[in-house]
């Protein structure tokens with residue numbers, strides 16, 4: 001029960017990685033507010049986690065809308081009394097080469113992946129300060145470090161998540177709030193499944209995904225969740241402003 005006594009807000013909680021993080025946090029003893037736009041999946045997750053004894057609350061919201069994010073934080077506070085941790089697992093994937101990318105896709109990507117993380121931090125930070133400290137964990141990606149054809153906008157958004165993590169970590173250190181990023185390689189979850197559905201030959205993509213990692217496979221969402229539990233726990237009490245690669249050796253192959 002590494003997170004006993006903690007109250008976390010997980011954004012993108014209905015997603016592949018977000019739901020694994022929410023579940024892992026509950027299993028580690030935290031109470032968890034679940035934020036996502038996909039209210040049906042969110043409610044199903046809430047029901048499921050409650051059935052296994054979890055203290056959880058679904059707070060459906062669009063992460064790009066300040067009033068909705070603010071209300072979600074307030075609802076979480078009203079329900080649990082405090083907030084000690086924010087995990088940003090929200091995100092979308094939009095692909096296209098630079099000369100073909102739609103401006104609307106760029107705006108949507110930046111709104112969700114970057115502005116969304118900013119808004120979640122903006123409204124959660126006062127509550128975490130009031131609690132006397134805690135942590136923020138942002139899902140970036142190995143894409144923050146390496147370009148890939150057709151994904152320049154996504155990689156830019158994940159680079160921005162990393163940069164804002166470093167800046168916010170400097171601002172919040174004096175308040176006892178640690179701020180870190182996790183950079184996964186390919187995870188056998190949401191985005192990867194989306195890319196596979198769109199690929200002309202999914203088996204080729206699966207082979208590429210395996211080959212990309214020293215460990216010869218993709219990560220299970222649980223393996224990313226385990227890193228989030230570590231970063232939120234007192235075992236990471238001197239870890240801030242870090243990008244933790246949970247990438248099966250993806251980066252050292254480059």
Ligand SMILES: NC(=O)c1ccc[n+]([C@@H]2O[C@H](COP(=O)([O-])OP(=O)(O)OC[C@H]3O[C@@H](n4cnc5c(N)ncnc54)[C@H](O)[C@@H]3O)[C@@H](O)[C@H]2O)c1
Nearest residue numbers: 012014015016017036037062063090091141186187190191
């Ligand atoms: N899957 C991977 O291989 C991988 C690798 C590296 C990093 N990541 C990062 O991990 C995070 C989660 O990815 P995933 O694979 O679980 O994707 P996912 O699509 O399963 O989860 C993303 C969640 O965000 C929610 N969401 C989207 N727009 C929203 C909005 N406007 N307001 C509120 N919620 C919204 C979606 O409903 C979804 O539940 C993302 O930030 C992604 O960039 C994923």
